[in-house]
Amino acid sequence: MEKARRKEREFNLRRADILDAAVKIFAAKGFHNATVAEIAASSGFAIGTLYQFFAGKEQLYSALLTEKLTAMYAAIRAAVGGASDIVGKIEQLVDSQFRFVEENAEFCGIFVRGDYLSLSEGSAELRAGIRRDYARHVAFIAEVLRTGIRAGVLREMDPTTMATALTGIVNSYASQWIALAETESLRRKTSSALAIFLEGVRR
Amino acid sequence: MEKARRKEREFNLRRADILDAAVKIFAAKGFHNATVAEIAASSGFAIGTLYQFFAGKEQLYSALLTEKLTAMYAAIRAAVGGASDIVGKIEQLVDSQFRFVEENAEFCGIFVRGDYLSLSEGSAELRAGIRRDYARHVAFIAEVLRTGIRAGVLREMDPTTMATALTGIVNSYASQWIALAETESLRRKTSSALAIFLEGVRR
Amino acid sequence: MEKARRKEREFNLRRADILDAAVKIFAAKGFHNATVAEIAASSGFAIGTLYQFFAGKEQLYSALLTEKLTAMYAAIRAAVGGASDIVGKIEQLVDSQFRFVEENAEFCGIFVRGDYLSLSEGSAELRAGIRRDYARHVAFIAEVLRTGIRAGVLREMDPTTMATALTGIVNSYASQWIALAETESLRRKTSSALAIFLEGVRR
Amino acid sequence: MEKARRKEREFNLRRADILDAAVKIFAAKGFHNATVAEIAASSGFAIGTLYQFFAGKEQLYSALLTEKLTAMYAAIRAAVGGASDIVGKIEQLVDSQFRFVEENAEFCGIFVRGDYLSLSEGSAELRAGIRRDYARHVAFIAEVLRTGIRAGVLREMDPTTMATALTGIVNSYASQWIALAETESLRRKTSSALAIFLEGVRR
DNA sequence: GATGAATGAGGCTTCATTCAT
């Protein structure tokens, strides 16, 4: 059936419209201060319509976080996979994350704003899922770094600790960029972040 | 009047009791899921009594954040001031922050949990204040680092960017420690963080 | 036109299908907890289609009650009309009602469940109609009994009161049977009900 | 503490006020068409206040039914206990039930209206409880009648069936009285009901 | 000063009904 196809495509488009509207509101006001009515109005649908796409406010929020983060992690892995040498991989790590932040500034604002997890106690599931995915991401980075250590390019050091430092630097640059609503490209900072991580700041 | 003194001292003690109870609740459930009734019960006061110490829930939360952060920044400055050379200052920067996190794990959990800013739109004031203080903190660190650059110890590089990287590393270590509820002292990680920041990870 | 005939017949068949599906749902969950979507799904029609047969949920419910009850009253009258003597008529009264309950257990469950009248204030009409029909039914029974009194078979007593007692006994037997989901035939109880009504329980 | 006493008494008074207001509304409009706001307004409290006395709308309704029915069953048992001979006991059974109906016409209207059980599927508990209590009541009546059979006063017959018939007659009289909003005392009908139950209608 | 019961605005969600396809 051709019809079913089109239906599904339209469904996904509308769903994406809602998510787009929701990101803006959630990023601007936080989970609790955003109202379903507001998101509905902003997405151009009636309140009831949202409930045909998402089972509730929390599920909408949850879908937002989960899907975007999944995409981000995937993009980063793809970028890293495209580089051949260690340093290139680390550079891609930083650069692809910066690219994602630039392209999803509003979404990332949720994290800088800080309320990405202020949900009812019920949804420990989402919290756990996000944390698990983050842990996996750090583990992935650690694995990349471990290769560098084995290759003798990086210092002998716990790779997870190294990965923690790297994500810290990257997140901090990104947070600054978002918080200050800087217009200059964040990606220009890639080399700076990379340099500090690789060479340190001591002369 | 001696009486007025005692009154004030008692007032401050009670106020601190409330804040202590509030930290635990806010850290455990987030701003919106914590109820005033809960905080009152946990602090041993009646609901109405809380309103004699704080004008409202947001103000209580605000006081909590502001005062703790002020103390933290002050502690860091004091620690840095106690060191004479650049590297020692940077070490104190890291170490004193780690110490604060260790001693205020619950409070810092608020930040890792992420909802430190999920307030009503009205309190943009608090948000702005926290951001301003953070910016000042970064500026302070940048100033320390600038001295290091001038002294030829650190690389020629934008000191604010350097400071951003440093706070990123420190926060990332701290977040990991809190999120994983690690028991081992966070301060043991000081040298590791310092090494990465100063020397980088490249062999 | 032959076509119009077939159309009408089809219309009535579909209508009956919907009513059949509706009885089950209403009986199981009550008027308010049953949803139109549920009835539509269960009857195999689309939601919108239901509205071509019934003007609304209440009207559907109303039609259900009215038509079934009308059929029941008619069946009872027919049965009573088939008997020649008073006692035979009363026996038919009881027996035909029991038969209807057995054959329409789900429908009667609506009454035992109790929400046959929990409608919006608007539909006082239906309420009134059902009550009127019930009053007529009681009046009909009273008339039958009056004949018995005149014939000297029954005690001198207000026939309406007698009729009230009889319907009470019958309804009570039926309710028990439905509530306990008994498998044994309810009609076996006809003689028992009749005996109590006619002879009483005193030895 | 004298204070706690008074508090509790006041609490119960207010609670009773709410129940009184609720009976009227529920009886007039049914469970689903009655709104919490309406009950609150009618009882002179704010909406939120109701929730300090009852956990929710269903619990309020549930308390209403449970408490009233418990009182009714208790009153009936007390009345029956006060009679010495079988016939006197049966008479008390009928009379005390009629008295309760007269004194609680509004409440009993809930049953005549019929929606006493149209609750969400969740509260099967209440439904089960009411049915259990009713079964116990019938069993109690059956026990009384069994004594009459043993004493040779009543016919040899299944006492539960007899009890079913008796409750049917009584309920039917009561329903008529409520439905027709008759002003004449229902208790005058006690002897009529008793006569039919004991002697039947056959001359 | 301390208390905590009362308040009621505001949020999330449901579902009967409509109407464009």
Add this chain to the structure above:
DNA sequence: TATGAATGAAGCCTCATTCAT
């Protein structure tokens, strides 16, 4: 004619705040 996605009014409930005791 049949469909079922969209609609939005209306209801239940929460909880920060007040104020009479």
